[in-house]
Amino acid sequence: MSKTIRISSALAAVILLSGAASFAQSGEAVYKAKCQSCHGAQGVPNPGIAKAMGVKPASDPSVKSLSEAQMITDTTNGKGKMPAFKGKLSDAEIKASVDYFRTFAK
Ligand code: HEC
Structure with a gap:
């Protein structure tokens, strides 16, 4: 009996966690999930990657000098060898990931 309860609460935890992950x-x-592989x-x-794709560190002066709006445009429409994320991520997800990337520029 107690074993069944333990198993079902473990299952419930897994279901809860996977639910949380898909809404995160x-x-x-x-x-x-989407940027770290290159950046x-x-x-x-x-x-x-830096050499093959031309990715620069977030702290590079040429990257740091970009505005948040410019970075959102670059991520939405693609830049150089970076694919466009338009349609793959929501506008909110693009902004959130750009803001996270910008925390590395300091
Ligand atoms: C397939 C590899 C790849 C992925 C995945 C990728 N990027 Fe990039 N990204 C690049 C490359 C390459 C550049 C540089 C383009 C250039 O200047 O030619 C770049 C440039 C940028 C820039 C402009 C600043 C700069 O370095 O020139 C921003 C901002 C950026 N990426 C954000 C993101 C975000 C946010 C994501 C995830 C949503 C992401 N990237 C995913 C390859 C990638």
């Missing part, structure tokens, strides 16, 4: 829209979550966990791309 924090900038950090979006960034980790790196801390806004610094790994050297291979």
